[in-house]
Amino acid sequence: MALGEFERIDRFFAPLSRGADGAFGLTDDAALLPAPPIGTAWVVTVDALVAGIHFLADDPSDLVARKALRVNLSDLAAMGAQPYGYTLALALPKDLADPVSWLQGFAEGLGADQAQYGIHLLGGDSVSTTGPVTLSVTAFGTVPRGRELRRAGARAGDDLWVSGTIGDSALGLRLQTGDLDSSGPGDADLVDRYRLPQPRTALGPALVGLATAALDVSDGLVQDARHMARRSGVSLVIEASAVPLSASAQRHVDRSAALLHDVLTGGDDYELLFAALPSRRGEIVRAAERAGIAVTRIGRVEAGEDVRVVGVDGRPLGGLDRGGWDHF
Numbered sequence: 001m002a003l004g005e006f007e008r009i010d011r012f013f014a015p016l017s018r019g020a021d022g023a024f025g026l027t028d029d030a031a032l033l034p035a036p037p038i039g040t041a042w043v044v045t046v047d048a049l050v051a052g053i054h055f056l057a058d059d060p061s062d063l064v065a066r067k068a069l070r071v072n073l074s075d076l077a078a079m080g081a082q083p084y085g086y087t088l089a090l091a092l093p094k095d096l097a098d099p100v101s102w103l104q105g106f107a108e109g110l111g112a113d114q115a116q117y118g119i120h121l122l123g124g125d126s127v128s129t130t131g132p133v134t135l136s137v138t139a140f141g142t143v144p145r146g147r148e149l150r151r152a153g154a155r156a157g158d159d160l161w162v163s164g165t166i167g168d169s170a171l172g173l174r175l176q177t178g179d180l181d182s183s184g185p186g187d188a189d190l191v192d193r194y195r196l197p198q199p200r201t202a203l204g205p206a207l208v209g210l211a212t213a214a215l216d217v218s219d220g221l222v223q224d225a226r227h228m229a230r231r232s233g234v235s236l237v238i239e240a241s242a243v244p245l246s247a248s249a250q251r252h253v254d255r256s257a258a259l260l261h262d263v264l265t266g267g268d269d270y271e272l273l274f275a276a277l278p279s280r281r282g283e284i285v286r287a288a289e290r291a292g293i294a295v296t297r298i299g300r301v302e303a304g305e306d307v308r309v310v311g312v313d314g315r316p317l318g319g320l321d322r323g324g325w326d327h328f
């Protein structure tokens with residue numbers, strides 16, 4: 001059954017705007033953003049996802065929806081912002097087999113995450129395309145004015161921290177593609193981490209006033225560390241043995257040390273990498289406890305402008321640093 005644009009909006013998307021001030025039930029030409037709470041500023045971020053590039057064409061549509069939302073929420077968290085709402089542009093192939101059930105699942109995925117993260121759909125557009133499923137989410141959040149977390153701001157002498165665990169998603173992708181043999185039942189968690197990001201929306205705002213610089217790890221820990229190093233004009237030294245791994249990821253690395261490369265460069269972690277003064281260690285640990293996520297000190301900030309991954313002896317990881325690591 002074909003659905004017209006208005007029917008699509010009415011049936012699947014308008015209910016998602018319920019409770020959003022200024023969205024007018026998606027019945028008007030545009031939405032209103034209220035003035036942000038006194039002393040705060042709007043933070044805006046946008047991400048586009050294309051089937052075949054960012055997800056598989058036959059991925060369940062509820063997961064596609066949640067991933068699209070969550071990569072944006074992760075960017076808001078990286079700025080220290082509290083999520084508020086989002087707009088959505090969706091292009092569906094004309095020849096999609098069952099658009100009604102695809103949209104049904106998609107809207108259910110959005111609804112579940114709206115409830116989880118306390119956000120609403122503010123507006124959007126839904127069109128047909130001769131290409132693959134393509135969607136774009138623009139997310140809005142608020143941050144205390146002038147106190148947003150930037151990539152610039154890390155200073156020599158700062159500690160370097162990361163939230164959660166690193167590498168689960170990279171190993172999960174390899175498990176899902178059959179590129180890596182399963183090592184036990186915990187592997188399902190690795191695949192889950194790949195399929196559904198867990199943005200650190202509680203930790204990000206809690207780091208405002210504590211972190212000197214922050215970003216979310218999407219490209220890979222080492223690549224994203226380079227982004228911070230460049231923007232801050234510093235060197236970041238990462239102690240490989242301090243990088244937190246889940247029990248499942250550790251089991252894979254114990255079996256095959258070469259997988260440490262995937263862990264450190266694989267990406268899709270959606271953890272927060274941040275720098276902070278050593279004098280703030282206690283406050284950071286307490287803030288993370290309140291946010292319900294572990295944080296780990298993985299290194300330090302030094303003068304210079306590069307990223308070094310060092311072993312327990314303090315020397316750049318042998319073999320890795322030269323050969324396969326050159327592309328950093």
Ligand SMILES: [Mg+2]
Pocket residue numbers: 074075078215216218
């Ligand atoms: Mg980011």
